[in-house]
Amino acid sequence: MKIRRILATAVAVAVTTPAVMLSVTPAFADTQPAAQADAQARSQAKPTVKELEKAAAEAQKAYETALAAKEAAYQAVEEAFSDTAPHAVTAKAARKAAEDAATAKDTADQAVVDARTALDDLTEDATEEERTTAQKALSEAEAAAATAATAKTTADADAKAAATAADDARIAALRADNTAQKTLDEALAAKKAADAALARAKEEEDQGDGECVDEPGLTTVVTGFPSTVTAGTSTTFSVRVSNGTGKDLGQVLTYAGVHATDKTGVKDIATYLKLTWSTAASPKWQNVDGDLYIDAIGGLKQGSHADIKLRLDVDAKSPAGQGLTFIAGDYFNEDGSCGLTPDAAVNEFDIKAAAVKPVTKPTPTPSTSAPVAGSGVTPQGSGSSVPVNTTSGTLAATGSSDTTTEMALASGAAVALGAGAMFLARRRKAGADA
Incomplete structure (x- = not known):
C-alpha cells in the first residue's frame, strides 16, 4: 500500500x-x-525526492556543525577546569600572594610584640640612649605591622577577585556547553525528521500507486x-x-x-x-x-x-x-x-x-x-x-x-x-x- x-x-x-x-x-x-x-x-x-535529499543533506551538515561545536564546548570546559587555565594560574598566584602577605603580617605583629617586650624589660639603670633605641625599634615595628596589614587586606581582596573570576570562567564554559548540547539535540531531531521524510518519499516511489x-x-x-x-x-x-x-x-x-x-x-x-x-x-x-x-x-x-x-x-x-x-x-x-x-x-x-x-x-x-x-x-x-x-x-x-x-x-x-x-x-x- x-x-x-x-x-x-x-x-x-x-x-x-x-x-x-x-x-x-x-x-x-x-x-x-x-x-x-x-x-x-x-x-x-509537494517536494520531490531531490528536494528532500537536499534538505536531508543540509540537516546532516547542520548536525555535523552542531556536533563539532559541542565537542569544542566540552573541550573548553575541560580547559576551564584545568589547573593550567589562565584564570586558574592567576587565582593560584593570588592565593599564594595572600598567604605570603598573611605570613608577613604575622611576622610584623610578632616584631611589635618583641619590640614592646624589649622596651618594657629595660631596667631603671638603662641609659637614655638605650631607651631611645628601644622606642625607635617599637615604632618601626608598629609601622611595618601596619604596612603588612594593609598589604594583607589588598592581597586577600585580589585573591577573592581572582577566585571569583575563575569561577565565572568555569560557569561560562559550562553554560556554553549546555547551550551547545541543546543545539546538538535540536539538530539531531531535525536530521532524523529529514532522514525520515526522505525515506518515506523513497518508500512511496518503491511501493507503486496502490493505496487506500x-x-x-x-x-x-x-x-x-x-x-x-x-x-x-x-x-x-x-x-x-x-x-x-x-x-x-x-x-x-x-x-x-x-x-x-x-x-x-x-x-x-x-x-x-x-x-x-x-x-x-x-x-x-x-x-x-x-x-x-x-x-x-x-x-x-x-x-x-x-x-x-x-x-x-x-x-x-x-x-x-x-x-x-x-x-x-x-x-x-x-x-x-x-x-x-x-x-x-x-x-x-x-x-x-x-x-x-x-x-x-x-x-x-x-x-x-x-x-x-x-x-x-x-x-x-x-x-x-x-x-x-x-x-x-x-x-x-x-x-x-x-x-x-x-x-x-x-x-x-x-x-x-x-x-x-x-x-x-x-x-x-x-x-x-x-
Missing part, C-alpha cells in the same frame, strides 16, 4: 519555506477559516471539546463515526492522537497528556494503542453510526502550553479494499498550569455547529478546529505573532507541521500494516 508523503511534505515546508514557518506561531494562534487554510495548504507544492481511497462519506464528528484544559484535570468528549459511504464497511477504526508543546512552541510536553477511550459496550476506560487506533466499532452498516467517548488526562505537573488532538476514521474490508476520512478533525486547546489552590474542573461546552460535509472537521465549543488535509499532505497554517522571534516561530512551525505529519503518516503506516 502506498504511504503518502505527509511527513516529507511537512519537513520540506518547515525547512525550505520561511514564509510558512513564520505563519505558524508556537501558540497555534488564531486559526484561518477552514476553506482559506485548505486552499493555502493545497497551494504548497479517500472516503468523504466516512466522517468523524467531535463534540464537547473545550478550548482550555487545566493541568491535573480530566476532560471527556465524544466522537461519532458515521457511515455515509453508501456501502457496509467491514471494520472501522478510529484514529486518535494528541500533541502538545509549552508556551514557546518548541518543547514537546505530550508526555504529560494521555488519551483513553470507552464505549457503551466497553465502559471501562482503555488506553489508545501504540498505533493511535481505537478498535472499538467493528463493522458499520451503511447509514449507521457509532459513538466513542474519549478522555484527555493532563498531568498535574504539566507546564502551561498549547495542544492539538487529531481524530480520524479508517475502514478495511475482507476483500482488501480500504479507505479513510480525507481530513482529520484537529482541535486546538490551551493548557493552563495547575493553580496553587484547587480549582474547579472545567466543564466542556458541546458545539452546536454542524461540520462541513465529508470534511471530518468539527468546530468544538469555543475552541478552534483546523483540517489536516491528507490528500495534499500538508498541515493547515495558522496566524503569526509579531512579537515572537523568527527562530522560535520556525521551531514552532516545524513542531506543528511535524506533529500533524507524523500522526497522519503513522496512521497510513498502521493502515498499510493492517
Whole structure:
C-alpha cells in the first residue's frame, strides 16, 4: 500500500519555506477559516525526492556543525577546569600572594610584640640612649605591622577577585556547553525528521500507486471539546463515526492522537497528556494503542453510526502550553479494499498550569455547529478546529505573532507541521500494516 508523503511534505515546508514557518506561531494562534487554510495548504507544492535529499543533506551538515561545536564546548570546559587555565594560574598566584602577605603580617605583629617586650624589660639603670633605641625599634615595628596589614587586606581582596573570576570562567564554559548540547539535540531531531521524510518519499516511489481511497462519506464528528484544559484535570468528549459511504464497511477504526508543546512552541510536553477511550459496550476506560487506533466499532452498516467517548488526562505537573488532538476514521474490508476520512478533525486547546489552590474542573461546552460535509472537521465549543488535509499532505497554517522571534516561530512551525505529519503518516503506516 502506498504511504503518502505527509511527513516529507511537512519537513520540506518547515525547512525550505520561511514564509510558512513564520505563519505558524508556537501558540497555534488564531486559526484561518477552514476553506482559506485548505486552499493555502493545497497551494504548497509537494517536494520531490531531490528536494528532500537536499534538505536531508543540509540537516546532516547542520548536525555535523552542531556536533563539532559541542565537542569544542566540552573541550573548553575541560580547559576551564584545568589547573593550567589562565584564570586558574592567576587565582593560584593570588592565593599564594595572600598567604605570603598573611605570613608577613604575622611576622610584623610578632616584631611589635618583641619590640614592646624589649622596651618594657629595660631596667631603671638603662641609659637614655638605650631607651631611645628601644622606642625607635617599637615604632618601626608598629609601622611595618601596619604596612603588612594593609598589604594583607589588598592581597586577600585580589585573591577573592581572582577566585571569583575563575569561577565565572568555569560557569561560562559550562553554560556554553549546555547551550551547545541543546543545539546538538535540536539538530539531531531535525536530521532524523529529514532522514525520515526522505525515506518515506523513497518508500512511496518503491511501493507503486496502490493505496487506500479517500472516503468523504466516512466522517468523524467531535463534540464537547473545550478550548482550555487545566493541568491535573480530566476532560471527556465524544466522537461519532458515521457511515455515509453508501456501502457496509467491514471494520472501522478510529484514529486518535494528541500533541502538545509549552508556551514557546518548541518543547514537546505530550508526555504529560494521555488519551483513553470507552464505549457503551466497553465502559471501562482503555488506553489508545501504540498505533493511535481505537478498535472499538467493528463493522458499520451503511447509514449507521457509532459513538466513542474519549478522555484527555493532563498531568498535574504539566507546564502551561498549547495542544492539538487529531481524530480520524479508517475502514478495511475482507476483500482488501480500504479507505479513510480525507481530513482529520484537529482541535486546538490551551493548557493552563495547575493553580496553587484547587480549582474547579472545567466543564466542556458541546458545539452546536454542524461540520462541513465529508470534511471530518468539527468546530468544538469555543475552541478552534483546523483540517489536516491528507490528500495534499500538508498541515493547515495558522496566524503569526509579531512579537515572537523568527527562530522560535520556525521551531514552532516545524513542531506543528511535524506533529500533524507524523500522526497522519503513522496512521497510513498502521493502515498499510493492517
